[in-house]
Amino acid sequence: MRRCAVALLGQRARRRWLHLIVGGALFMPFWMVGSVVVGVVLGAGGLFDASLAVQFGAYAVGLPLVAVAALFPLARPMSVAAARALCGVPADRFADGPARGRDAKARTAGWWTLHLGAGALISGATLALPPFAVSVMALPFSPALRESELGRLWGLGRPWWSWAALPLGLLMLLTLAAVAAATGALLAREGPRLLGPSPADRLAAAERRAAEAESRNRLARELHDSVGHALSAVTLQAGAARRVLDGGDGADLAFVREALTAIEETTRRTVGELDWVLGLLRHDEAAGEGGEGGPGPGLDALEALVRGAGPKVALTVSGDLSPVPEALSREAYRIVQEGLTNAARHAGGEPVTARLDARTEELEITMENPLPARPPVARPNGGRGLRGIGERARLLGGTAEAGPADGVWRLVVRIPR
DSSP states (O other): OHHHHHHHHHHHHHHHHHHHHHHHHHHHHHHHHHHHHHHHHHTOOGGGOOOHHHHHHHHHHHHHHHHHHTTSTTHHHHHHHHHHHHSOOOGGGSOOSSOOSHHHHHHHHHHHHHHHHHHHHHHHHHHHHHHHHHHHHTGGGOHHHHHSHHHHHHHTTOGGGGGGHHHHHHHHHHHHHHHHHHHHHHHHHHHHHHHSOOHHHHHHHHHHHHHHHHHHHHHHHHHHHHHHHHHHHHHHHHHHHHHHHTTGGGOOHHHHHHHHHHHHHHHHHHHHHHHHHHHHHHTOTTTTTTTOOSOOOOGGGHHHHHHHHOTTEEEEEESOOTTSOHHHHHHHHHHHHHHHHHHHHHSTTOOEEEEEEEOSSEEEEEEEEEOOSSOOOOOTTOOHHHHHHHHHHHHTTOEEEEEEETTEEEEEEEEEO
């Protein structure tokens, strides 16, 4: 277990080191611009001047340029992607998308400057220090090195002193690894604070989750109302036809033919409705942005709906339905459809009355059926239909009330027009 933990820490340190080297590579264009500026100001050789004053002057000029570049929208997504992959920090602690707002942009600029600035120093040390340390460690074994400027600087004419270069060179390498690990840990600690979600990001994420949840709920309602109603109607019509046929030679073939016709019409209509619902799910061009999916069935299809529900359903319409808005027409159709489904499942074959009253200010839908003598068996996962009716009514600013009263189950939905 301890060996696995050490290996994991070593892998994390190496990835963070790589993250710093990536920052150093990204800093190179800014350093080159800084070198040109410093070269012009100091009259030095610019990129080809290896003096420390020019190099660190270019570094100092490049850092403000890095902060300005971090204001571009791509800076935070690119930084978050690199930090998620290489810093060893849980992905959910970072924000998604470009920075929005002054505070988020300032924190992104701070991270960009810290990452590229620290990465430039660590990258430079990574390129320069290992060869130098190896050369120092090779002094005791190479007469040519001992006679070079490095040897004269180190040995000062005393060969026995060159053996001290071995631990010193190793110490240089260990120091570089320790500094890189500490810097990587610093970036990992500061990453969530500088690249984490702002209050605006959290609000946008919450709104996205709410929109996705509403979209899923809407699809669930559409599938439940369309397919559920069709299956219930087909089951009832097929069961009634079977019972009539079981009567023998005196079977009412006209009733059986009517039931089979109703099954055919219901399934044909439901295939079209199912295709419309699948269009909502696919979000293709026919569905349009936001998943509207074109016009679904509306109040003009109520007669076919009632006809497929069976002979014990009576529909009464008061007022003119043609001026009803399309969205309201679709939702009212679904409400009536689900009301018929509930009646078919729970009314025990009792007659169902549906009334639509298209008033000037509101559309009222009333559905009634006598309560059966024997209560229906409750389904383990039941109750979604009435909840869906209530959701549809509330989305349109209306109300839905349902319950038994005086031996009758009554559903009343009022929706403002």
